[in-house]
Amino acid sequence: MVASQSHEALGGLRVLVVEDSFLAASALSRMLTNLGCSVVGPAPSVSEAIRLIEQQGCDAAILDINLGKETAEPIADVLESAKRPFFFITGYTSSRFLVERHRNRRRLMKPIAESVLRAVVTEEFAPIEP
């Protein structure tokens, strides 16, 4: 998909970013903005993320699995109920941190290249209708 096409498809899409590292959150936010999305947050914790979902809402989300001593599962549960598309990012190779129901969801390994992010975000958040 050409950059401009994905730009259109993603135009204004409100994406929640949940990531506990400031640097990584800034980088991810910047990349999403470059893709034409508008960033909700970023949020470093479960409580902050859920607060943002409730107060501002979002169209989609990218969740870092490990948030200090917490995991992103509660946020994933909320997003699933609200039927919002989302995927995980992580530094761990195994999925042992996730409960059964979230283990099959897409996981990207850090660090994420911009081109990879573009492809995945397009595929997950704005797929071409058949």
Next chain:
Amino acid sequence: MTGVGADTDLRLAQQRLEFHVGNSPLAVIEWDRAFKVARWSGRAEEIFGWAAAEVIGRHPKEWRFVFEQDAEAVDGVMLRLSSGAEQRNVSLNRNYRKDGAVITCRWHNSVLRDDQGNLVSILSLVSDETERVRAQEELEQSEQRYRALVEHSPDAIVVHEAGVILFANPAAARLYGAPAPEDLIGLNVLDLLAPEERGVIAQRVHEVQSLRRATPVRVTEVLRLDGRRVPVEAIGTPVQFAGRQAVQAVLRNISERKEAERRQQLLMQELDHRVKNNLASVSAIADQTLLSTASPEQFVAAFRQRLSAMAAFHEMLAGARWGPVNLRELAAHVLAAHVGAHPLRIAVDGPDVRVPPRVASVLSLVMNELATNAAKYGALSAPSGRVLVRWSVAPPANAGDAPILELCWQEQDGPPVVPPARRGFGSELIEKSIPYELRGTASQAFHAAGLRFETRIPLVDL
């Protein structure tokens, strides 16, 4: 005719007797009524060494024949025979051989009396029991050694017959949580095993018990009397116990090893995670640096500088074995790059406090940016300028919360302060990373006298 026939019979009978006496594996010795040697067979010569001619007519006390320590007992044996108390007896005692060696012999003695009851002669049939006695002693010593080994073995040793415990050592009592080894006797090893292992272990028991084959080592889990599970390495071998065919099982407690493996696994995963997070941070720093530098040369210089601040932090962290870090040392490390030839330009003042790794990580990046800015626009850009970094630790507002680190970066005697028109990545990092990552507060104030940065950070291990 009868006389001749009777003589022949007698002679033949004597010949037969002579032959048997000489051929027997037992020594045949005959003593007269005075206990002097009357006959001494060839086997007696073989066993004891003396030829018949050397001992015929002599009393056993006349030559070194009976071992001193057994002399009294042998006297008793001889007395009981001569006194008529016994007609026959058997004695196990030591004798000397002609070469001086001591041997153990079993003496089967019997007496012949005439019609008046007078002693005529005594017969001794003697077997050399030395080897048998030695073998018996060796066996007993070997048994003792085995027993000591089993008693003191740190591994649990259990002997069972088709599962039913016949013997257990002290280590087995400890493994299964029994007050004493005896308390395990009669219990079934399969009952003292994790349920899911019973099928496989029953099969192994059958192999050892019935097919008399040792089984290879297996990692399994026993069930203690208190219900707790313990991981073990187990091996079974066929063994004889109290005359029965049984199984000897040796069980090694591998709890510690498993725990170490688990910790190792966790560490490896942690490492993986941290490395990836670090790479993500480096990637982010590269991106941000790119946005704020105009040329590749500028990029490289700025990027390298930020990277070396990260490296300084890591060196500290490694030195602290990935635990809390001394704040003074951290500040010294990070700021060392910026003081150059003038180490007194940055003064550091505060109590000894160790901060959690997460706090140290963020603070090191923030201080690096403050120093970079000070060098570009602030106090460190002029020779007269100074920076004072001070901190203290305050108790929390609510008891039970973490103490608060209060740190202040004060610039002075630098060029006139002008608030920056555009806030670049450095300012973003300085003002937002602490609230974002550490739930603290951070602010920059561009006072005329010099920039002042203040932060309050709860010292929580995140």
